[in-house]
Amino acid sequence: ARRHKIAVIPGDGIGKETTPEGLRVLEAAGRRFGFELDLTHHDWSCELYQKTGRMMPEDGLDQLRGADSIFLGAVGWPGVPDHVSLWGLLIPMRRDFDQYISLRPCRLMPGVRSPLADRRPEDIDFVVVRENTEGEYSSSGGRMFRGTPREFVSQESVFTRHGCDRVMKYAFELAMKRPRRKVTSATKSNGITFTMPFWDERFAEMAKNYPGVETDQFHIDILCAHFVQHPDWFDVVVGSNLFGDILSDLGPAVAGSIGIAPSANINPERAHPSMFEPVHGSAPDIAGKGVANPIAQIWSGALMLEHLGEAEAAGAITTAIEQLLAEGGPRTRDLGGNAGTVEVGQALAEAV
Amino acid sequence: ARRHKIAVIPGDGIGKETTPEGLRVLEAAGRRFGFELDLTHHDWSCELYQKTGRMMPEDGLDQLRGADSIFLGAVGWPGVPDHVSLWGLLIPMRRDFDQYISLRPCRLMPGVRSPLADRRPEDIDFVVVRENTEGEYSSSGGRMFRGTPREFVSQESVFTRHGCDRVMKYAFELAMKRPRRKVTSATKSNGITFTMPFWDERFAEMAKNYPGVETDQFHIDILCAHFVQHPDWFDVVVGSNLFGDILSDLGPAVAGSIGIAPSANINPERAHPSMFEPVHGSAPDIAGKGVANPIAQIWSGALMLEHLGEAEAAGAITTAIEQLLAEGGPRTRDLGGNAGTVEVGQALAEAV
Numbered sequence: 061a062r063r064h065k066i067a068v069i070p071g072d073g074i075g076k077e078t079t080p081e082g083l084r085v086l087e088a089a090g091r092r093f094g095f096e097l098d099l100t101h102h103d104w105s106c107e108l109y110q111k112t113g114r115m116m117p118e119d120g121l122d123q124l125r126g127a128d129s130i131f132l133g134a135v136g137w138p139g140v141p142d143h144v145s146l147w148g149l150l151i152p153m154r155r156d157f158d159q160y161i162s163l164r165p166c167r168l169m170p171g172v173r174s175p176l177a178d179r180r181p182e183d184i185d186f187v188v189v190r191e192n193t194e195g196e197y198s199s200s201g202g203r204m205f206r207g208t209p210r211e212f213v214s215q216e217s218v219f220t221r222h223g224c225d226r227v228m229k230y231a232f233e234l235a236m237k238r239p240r241r242k243v244t245s246a247t248k249s250n251g252i253t254f255t256m257p258f259w260d261e262r263f264a265e266m267a268k269n270y271p272g273v274e275t276d277q278f279h280i281d282i283l284c285a286h287f288v289q290h291p292d293w294f295d296v297v298v299g300s301n302l303f304g305d306i307l308s309d310l311g312p313a314v315a316g317s318i319g320i321a322p323s324a325n326i327n328p329e330r331a332h333p334s335m336f337e338p339v340h341g342s343a344p345d346i347a348g349k350g351v352a353n354p355i356a357q358i359w360s361g362a363l364m365l366e367h368l369g370e371a372e373a374a375g376a377i378t379t380a381i382e383q384l385l386a387e388g389g390p391r392t393r394d395l396g397g398n399a400g401t402v403e404v405g406q407a408l409a410e411a412v
Numbered sequence: 413a414r415r416h417k418i419a420v421i422p423g424d425g426i427g428k429e430t431t432p433e434g435l436r437v438l439e440a441a442g443r444r445f446g447f448e449l450d451l452t453h454h455d456w457s458c459e460l461y462q463k464t465g466r467m468m469p470e471d472g473l474d475q476l477r478g479a480d481s482i483f484l485g486a487v488g489w490p491g492v493p494d495h496v497s498l499w500g501l502l503i504p505m506r507r508d509f510d511q512y513i514s515l516r517p518c519r520l521m522p523g524v525r526s527p528l529a530d531r532r533p534e535d536i537d538f539v540v541v542r543e544n545t546e547g548e549y550s551s552s553g554g555r556m557f558r559g560t561p562r563e564f565v566s567q568e569s570v571f572t573r574h575g576c577d578r579v580m581k582y583a584f585e586l587a588m589k590r591p592r593r594k595v596t597s598a599t600k601s602n603g604i605t606f607t608m609p610f611w612d613e614r615f616a617e618m619a620k621n622y623p624g625v626e627t628d629q630f631h632i633d634i635l636c637a638h639f640v641q642h643p644d645w646f647d648v649v650v651g652s653n654l655f656g657d658i659l660s661d662l663g664p665a666v667a668g669s670i671g672i673a674p675s676a677n678i679n680p681e682r683a684h685p686s687m688f689e690p691v692h693g694s695a696p697d698i699a700g701k702g703v704a705n706p707i708a709q710i711w712s713g714a715l716m717l718e719h720l721g722e723a724e725a726a727g728a729i730t731t732a733i734e735q736l737l738a739e740g741g742p743r744t745r746d747l748g749g750n751a752g753t754v755e756v757g758q759a760l761a762e763a764v
């Protein structure tokens with residue numbers, strides 16, 4: 061049988077409850093489609109930080125290097141500052157493993173209520189492709205005149221040709237596989253006048269290689285407005301690290317799926333392991349109660365299988381999710397039901 | 413009678429049609445409330461640029477310096493690149509006149525359809541206060557290795573204590589005048605780790621001076637999602653130049669008012685003239701047809717009167733707009749009617 065080496069990091073809060081359900085469904089898919097998972101569990105988390113002063117061991121990244129993929133729950137806990145929990149675990153994985161694509165599908169699922177009036181599933185079905193390693197999330201910046209009235213901070217955004225081209229190429233290739241074949245670029249070249257015009261140049265250049273793909277571009281301000289007013293305009297949307305971050309929360313929000321949205325952090329060349337995680341966080345308010353919705357985690361598992369070449373199994377999982385939502389299967393509180401995390405996981409595992 | 417010196421710049425496209433209606437209503441208000449307007453008209457525009465190579469004369473800013481306020485239509489026309497039209501007219505006014513507050517009310521007006529399901533006017537009534545002179549719109553940046561695979565661009569965001577404190581102070585003072593007394597800060601300190609933590613520090617510091625004002629803060633990604641899911645959470649929202657820009661398009665979008673939303677670019681100390689303009693652009697597709705909606709322009713006029721100390725007149729104009737929308741007065745196409753620009757302007761002038 062095919063074997064896939066998966067590093068599992070449940071992390072904090074509800075991550076510890078959703079990851080087991082994700083694995084339950086992945087293993088069910090393995091039994092049906094003939095592959096096996098070699099799992100390695102890591103307790104890296106804010107809890108570990110509180111005990112040891114580190115989110116992961118010093119050789120943490122090295123321990124992950126041999127894995128085919130990383131399956132992550134959620135990171136973050138009250139009392140541990142973001143710059144510790146995120147920059148001590150999440151961001152180093154994205155950077156060191158050159159996971160330069162962050163992929164977030166935004167779909168109005170049948171049976172889920174969108175906050176938008178009169179929208180049906182066929183109106184909202186797009187993917188945000190976010191650059192995940194450079195741009196506005198830079199490590200170059202500083203502060204001067206600290207503590208005085210002249211105090212200021214600065215931070216540099218950096219966009220390389222290499223970085224722009226590869227994320228745009230990915231977006232176009234993805235569009236070629238989708239029926240609409242359209243790519244929208246998020247820009248702000250009218251206001252941010254050194255970096256964003258370059259982004260536009262690279263987008264125009266890449267578009268030349270894909271004459272069969274329709275393109276357009278919008279400034280991020282009006283693009284956010286269009287997500288609300290015309291979500292049906294979009295197919296593949298490509299954005300910088302910051303703009304992609306914004307759009308990939310706004311997209312699931314308009315689709316009513318922020319609690320169930322999955323995400324993939326991909327190194328397409330497979331030179332390093334890719335990472336799969338829900339869009340939602342560790343949700344301290346409901347953690348430990350067994351009521352968290354595991355769908356985002358399970359859906360992230362489907363994205364992982366797709367990346368691992370198990371497209372059929374991935375399709376079976378997303379179909380199971382669609383059917384559970386459409387046909388009134390067990391639902392957690394956030395979707396108006398009263399099922400527990402495990403119940404939803406079991407239902408999906410059976411369906412697969 | 414009180415006199416106010418107003419520099420009028422209709423600009424391009426529908427700006428030439430909406431500004432006269434704005435003035436019509438302002439003058440009606442003057443007759444009723446006892447003030448006079450000294451108007452100076454300027455034909456600065458993309459049209460002028462195409463004739464002379466400049467968006468405004470070399471001493472343009474000096475010509476404006478004596479005005480109490482600037483009443484702007486819209487700037488931009490196909491064939492003239494943004495960096496010419498915006499950076500040759502709009503941005504220099506904001507910068508040189510230190511209009512460090514951009515103010516954009518977001519209200520669901522009675523009689524207007526929000527794209528959100530089941531929202532009523534009392535659910536959406538907040539103001540975005542945007543820093544308008546520094547932050548991500550900087551003039552510091554560059555490009556290296558042009559035309560080679562190593563090519564990259566960079567741009568520096570700069571946040572000063574002076575710049576943060578004054579926009580935050582304005583937001584808190586504004587909240588003190590509103591019934592809910594709440595300020596929300598837009599941040600991204602978990603990802604943009606040099607500048608945004610400083611923004612958070614300054615916000616926390618300023619909040620100490622206003623113990624009667626409730627505060628919260630969200631990262632910009634989830635904040636955009638909340639605008640869609642929970643617009644009723646917000647009262648005054650303060651953001652950087654870029655985040656404020658995004659939120660002040662998204663806010664009117666969720667309120668269904670992107671075509672009627674006003675904006676103010678304010679120098680609160682009145683050391684320089686402030687500028688008032690609609691959020692919408694020059695709309696080349698409908699320009700010259702007499703069908704543009706003048707409400708954004710007229711509402712911007714109300715913000716101008718408020719700034720000039722004519723609060724009563726300002727109130728009369730916004731009430732007239734509310735009533736026209738609620739009571740089925742004449743409407744332009746974008747609101748589902750078939751009235752022309754002039755007809756709506758006349759109706760509002762009469763109502764005032």
Ligand SMILES: CC(C)[C@H](C(=O)O)[C@@H](O)C(=O)O
Pocket residue numbers: 250251281498657
């Ligand atoms: C035209 C552009 C530079 C401008 C901005 O981003 O400031 C516009 O979007 C606005 O909000 O006034």
Ligand SMILES: CC(C)[C@H](C(=O)O)[C@@H](O)C(=O)O
Pocket residue numbers: 146305602603633
């Ligand atoms: C937690 C934070 C740094 C992160 C980001 O902005 O990248 C998150 O918002 C995300 O989208 O994964």
